[in-house]
Amino acid sequence: MHGFININKPLGMTSHDVVNRVRRISGVRRVGHAGTLDPQADGVLVVAIGHATRLIEYVQDDTIKGYTATVQFGTATDSDDASGQVIRTAPVPVVSTAQLQAQLHGFTGDILQVPPKVSALHHAGQRMYDLARQGIAPDLPARPVTVYSIELLSWHEGILRITVQCGKGTYIRALARDIGEALASAAHLSALTRTQVGQFFLQESVDLDALTPTNVSAHITSVTHAVADWPHYQLNAEESTHIQHGRRFSARHPLSGRVALFDERGTLVAIAHSDAESVVPVKVFAWES
Numbered sequence: 001m002h003g004f005i006n007i008n009k010p011l012g013m014t015s016h017d018v019v020n021r022v023r024r025i026s027g028v029r030r031v032g033h034a035g036t037l038d039p040q041a042d043g044v045l046v047v048a049i050g051h052a053t054r055l056i057e058y059v060q061d062d063t064i065k066g067y068t069a070t071v072q073f074g075t076a077t078d079s080d081d082a083s084g085q086v087i088r089t090a091p092v093p094v095v096s097t098a099q100l101q102a103q104l105h106g107f108t109g110d111i112l113q114v115p116p117k118v119s120a121l122h123h124a125g126q127r128m129y130d131l132a133r134q135g136i137a138p139d140l141p142a143r144p145v146t147v148y149s150i151e152l153l154s155w156h157e158g159i160l161r162i163t164v165q166c167g168k169g170t171y172i173r174a175l176a177r178d179i180g181e182a183l184a185s186a187a188h189l190s191a192l193t194r195t196q197v198g199q200f201f202l203q204e205s206v207d208l209d210a211l212t213p214t215n216v217s218a219h220i221t222s223v224t225h226a227v228a229d230w231p232h233y234q235l236n237a238e239e240s241t242h243i244q245h246g247r248r249f250s251a252r253h254p255l256s257g258r259v260a261l262f263d264e265r266g267t268l269v270a271i272a273h274s275d276a277e278s279v280v281p282v283k284v285f286a287w288e289s
Helices: 015-026 050-061 097-105 128-133 172-182 223-227 237-244
Strands: 003-009 031-033 041-049 065-073 075-077 086-089 109-113 143-156 159-166 187-197 232-234 257-262 268-274 279-284
Touching (some): 003 015, 003 050, 003 223, 015 041, 041 050, 050 223, 065 172, 097 143, 097 172, 109 172, 159 172, 172 187, 237 268, 237 279
Parallel strands (some): 041 187, 232 257
Antiparallel strands (some): 003 041, 065 159, 065 187, 075 086, 109 143, 268 279
């Protein structure tokens, strides 16, 4: 049983809670998730089963994430979301839709973002949320993140609803905080739904409560879902032998960068990197073992 389950994580559960539930339901010990989703958020949580856990890094790090977010203006919190304590209040800004859209556009592209003071990030060997419980709130340096798009859904009585597409490491609650500050106000994230992780979309997800030991296999998608938008290369018998022994080979047609290698049966057998001279295996899979 190898592959991914696209789960619609409910509110109130940690990502680890979901992994434990899937482990019990499936009877498979080797289970992991591709990217934490906070308990205060719901939506897409990609869970890997069996050898698909070896592909988690590619789903987690190298894919576009999509969100629908609700931002409450007037108050800022120490966690930048509704779970935190209010640390500042400010008047709700009076802005037109055009002015608001212009401000949102300023948060797109390659930007620098200061992570929330309450998070799973490490600082001085401890998680930030553990430091917060001790009353310690160190200032973190800004980190580069990429926001591909922000679309305005609605703006009414201090409540902003937006959709966001972004890359690895982007905190939507930090984005909410910064949008509030940019409008000379205060704001925090009051609701968040993840709608996309790469090739996994909310409309195709399954509710956790709908999973049972008898139907779980029907909801597992192929490991190839993780590499669906990569360049593919089909190996011949000789090339397959090279790959299974971890050896490089010269491709029969030009390849460049990261590539998914398939055998003659159409099975994903390796992740490789290709340059002008050869294809070098990075990860080799033996699914039947």
